[in-house]
Amino acid sequence: MPDETKNPNPVLPESEAPTTPQSGQAGEADASASSSVTPAAGNPDTSAEQSVSLPAKPEAAAKLDGPAKPVAAPATGEKPAAPVAAKPAAKPAPKPEGPKPEPWDSDLVGRLRSQYGSGIREASTYLGQKYLVLDSTILYEILLRMRNDELFDYCVDITAVHYPKREAQFDIIYVLYSFHHNERVRIKSYIKEDEHLPTAVGIWETANWLEREVYDMFGIVFDGHPDLKRILMPDGWKGHPLRKDYPILQQDQEWVKINLGIESGQ
Amino acid sequence: MSDSTRTDYLDLDTKDETFLDATELVLNMGPQHPSTHGVLRVILKLDGEKVLGTECVIGYLHRGVEKIGENRTYAMFNPYVDRMDYVASVSNGLGYCEAVEKLLNVEAPPRAQYIRVILTELCRIASHQVWLGTHALDIGALTPLFYCFRDREEILKIFEKYCGARLTTHAFRIGGCIYEAYDGFEQDCQKFCDAFLPKLDEYEELLTTNRIWVRRTKGVGILNPEDCIALGVTGPVLRAAGVKWDLRRAQPYEAYKDFDFEIPTGLNGDTYDRYLVRIEEMRQSVRIIRQAVEGLPQGPIMAKVPKVIKPPVGEIYHSIEAPKGELGYFIVSDGSTQPYRVRVRPPSFVNLQALDKMVRGLLVADVVAVIGTLDIVLGEVDR
Numbered sequence: 001m002p003d004e005t006k007n008p009n010p011v012l013p014e015s016e017a018p019t020t021p022q023s024g025q026a027g028e029a030d031a032s033a034s035s036s037v038t039p040a041a042g043n044p045d046t047s048a049e050q051s052v053s054l055p056a057k058p059e060a061a062a063k064l065d066g067p068a069k070p071v072a073a074p075a076t077g078e079k080p081a082a083p084v085a086a087k088p089a090a091k092p093a094p095k096p097e098g099p100k101p102e103p104w105d106s107d108l109v110g111r112l113r114s115q116y117g118s119g120i121r122e123a124s125t126y127l128g129q130k131y132l133v134l135d136s137t138i139l140y141e142i143l144l145r146m147r148n149d150e151l152f153d154y155c156v157d158i159t160a161v162h163y164p165k166r167e168a169q170f171d172i173i174y175v176l177y178s179f180h181h182n183e184r185v186r187i188k189s190y191i192k193e194d195e196h197l198p199t200a201v202g203i204w205e206t207a208n209w210l211e212r213e214v215y216d217m218f219g220i221v222f223d224g225h226p227d228l229k230r231i232l233m234p235d236g237w238k239g240h241p242l243r244k245d246y247p248i249l250q251q252d253q254e255w256v257k258i259n260l261g262i263e264s265g266q
Numbered sequence: 267m268s269d270s271t272r273t274d275y276l277d278l279d280t281k282d283e284t285f286l287d288a289t290e291l292v293l294n295m296g297p298q299h300p301s302t303h304g305v306l307r308v309i310l311k312l313d314g315e316k317v318l319g320t321e322c323v324i325g326y327l328h329r330g331v332e333k334i335g336e337n338r339t340y341a342m343f344n345p346y347v348d349r350m351d352y353v354a355s356v357s358n359g360l361g362y363c364e365a366v367e368k369l370l371n372v373e374a375p376p377r378a379q380y381i382r383v384i385l386t387e388l389c390r391i392a393s394h395q396v397w398l399g400t401h402a403l404d405i406g407a408l409t410p411l412f413y414c415f416r417d418r419e420e421i422l423k424i425f426e427k428y429c430g431a432r433l434t435t436h437a438f439r440i441g442g443c444i445y446e447a448y449d450g451f452e453q454d455c456q457k458f459c460d461a462f463l464p465k466l467d468e469y470e471e472l473l474t475t476n477r478i479w480v481r482r483t484k485g486v487g488i489l490n491p492e493d494c495i496a497l498g499v500t501g502p503v504l505r506a507a508g509v510k511w512d513l514r515r516a517q518p519y520e521a522y523k524d525f526d527f528e529i530p531t532g533l534n535g536d537t538y539d540r541y542l543v544r545i546e547e548m549r550q551s552v553r554i555i556r557q558a559v560e561g562l563p564q565g566p567i568m569a570k571v572p573k574v575i576k577p578p579v580g581e582i583y584h585s586i587e588a589p590k591g592e593l594g595y596f597i598v599s600d601g602s603t604q605p606y607r608v609r610v611r612p613p614s615f616v617n618l619q620a621l622d623k624m625v626r627g628l629l630v631a632d633v634v635a636v637i638g639t640l641d642i643v644l645g646e647v648d649r
Binding site: 099101126129154155156161173175179182184186204206208209210213217230232233234241242248 | 330498509607615
């Protein structure tokens with residue numbers, strides 16, 4: 001944030017700046033905000049409390065860091081005046097871009113909704129691609145159902161995404177395809193760091209290696225998997241490389257030393 | 267000396283059944299075995315010559331492509347994908363570029379799409395030629411290797427003239443193509459097509475009715491359609507089992523809906539059928555190339571794509587029919603210049619999983635044939 005240095009008030013920039021990253025994921029923005037507020041303010045405020053305290057500050061200060069507002073606005077929402085004055089300075093382009101997920105209505109979703117209710121958290125299409133977001137507790141049931149009743153007989157891929165700042169750190173994603181309907185659906189669920197998932201090997205045999213790879217790369221454990229061990233990394237390796245807290249240059253130095261007889265691969 | 271102490275010690279009551287009856291032998295094939303096509307280690311559990319079970323050990327070529335992708339911009343990651351399936355690098359690039367284009371919600375202009383189709387189909391032929399040459403070599407036919415590599419040279423020459431590279435081409439860019447078709451591109455492609463079809467017949471003359479070839483491949487490594495689907499096997503292996511499914515037809519991408527081509531399928535799902543399917547696929551590729559060259563439209567080759575590629579927040583899964591099967595890219599964008607996550611769904615990796623099912627009960631020599639017929643590239647398996 002360029003305005004941080006200009007601002008006379010030492011408290012404000014600290015509390016304002018963290019809300020600026022233009023990441024669309026509200027969860028992430030919140031997490032980064034609260035984490036960087038704490039050292040300066042001294043109390044672990046959530047971003048909601050922080051926004052309440054803001055209007056009490058002098059207006060001049062609020063105007064100074066105007067360009068930060070357009071992005072922060074949805075989170076705070078209490079000071080709509082400032083961004084208007086500052087808007088020309090901010091880039092207008094990033095706001096309107098991006099198609100939004102649209103609700104996905106179909107018989108399939110209706111059937112699942114009627115049985116599982118709020119367990120189906122979201123059913124949307126994004127750029128024409130359908131996906132469901134589920135509670136991890138009903139994940140296995142739904143997968144089984146998708147295979148047996150809805151004829152999604154081909155499990156294309158199983159993968160995960162790591163969001164270290166979220167409470168439920170991992171997205172687990174199943175890409176399914178139905179030969180009968182020529183249709184692709186993604187099934188997604190959020191799981192916590194030490195949460196185990198039931199294996200899908202009993203549903204699709206192909207899940208075997210795919211789950212092993214997820215385990216290898218992210219450390220997500222699949223209960224009931226016939227042979228859950230590392231697949232791409234060596235057996236004794238420590239750490240799960242595709243986690244976000246695993247830097248790209250990191251290595252298991254000990255393993256490299258013992259097995260390759262060198263100090264480091266770098 | 268009493269007899270009882272003796273029998274206790276020698277345990278004479280139980281017959282020694284292990285003598286000359288080595289029921290199980292565990293044998294390592296690879297990682298440096300010529301017919302594993304790279305660094306694949308297959309642990310074989312054998313009863314004499316018969317395979318009781320296998321386990322694949324992979325990862326020797328793991329370079330962390332997905333991790334690299336998270337740490338590079340979208341454009342910078344583009345050349346990396348060529349290094350996965352290095353005998354079909356054009357297809358890899360096509361899949362990646364299309365996935366990012368989808369995320370950006372842009373489409374390559376028609377001329378670029380046609381050029382892409384031509385190069386991808388040439389690449390499919392080149393990939394199948396490498397497969398045929400090495401597969402035949404593994405089984406003991408030396409000549410097809412030379413024939414295939416000789417004819418593949420012509421394709422690589424076209425690649426070289428088009429983009430300067432023969433193997434890891436980096437031919438496409440996000441939004442279209444960066445290079446206009448060179449002078450004589452169409453003629454070169456036509457010339458190749460004309461010259462290639464008789465050569466394809468030549469391959470067939472060598473193998474299709476060759477008694478040794480037929481005995482070594484017919485009924486070997488059978489995979490029925492149900493198993494194929496359960497195991498997620500795609501590409502020619504799935505089609506040889508009789509499932510008429512090709513992503514170019516099922517969910518057309520690029521300009522494939524404009525072209526007329528057949529999807530060859532097999533009946534028995536054995537190694538011989540997979541051979542026939544791939545041979546026929548090469549013919550169909552020639553057909554597509556001819557149509558694309560004839561119908562090559564004029565116009566721009568690059569869509570309007572910002573200099574700095576910053577897709578909006580979102581996730582996309584896009585897959586194409588690579589020579590080996592369904593090659594998918596799952597990309598998560600957080601709105602920055604670098605992908606938050608790139609997942610590659612490699613066909614070789616998933617297809618290789620079927621090896622165990624295919625070789626159980628066969629002989630060791632058949633394992634070689636089956637690895638060949640799966641057409642795996644370890645660079646893609648391990649990524």
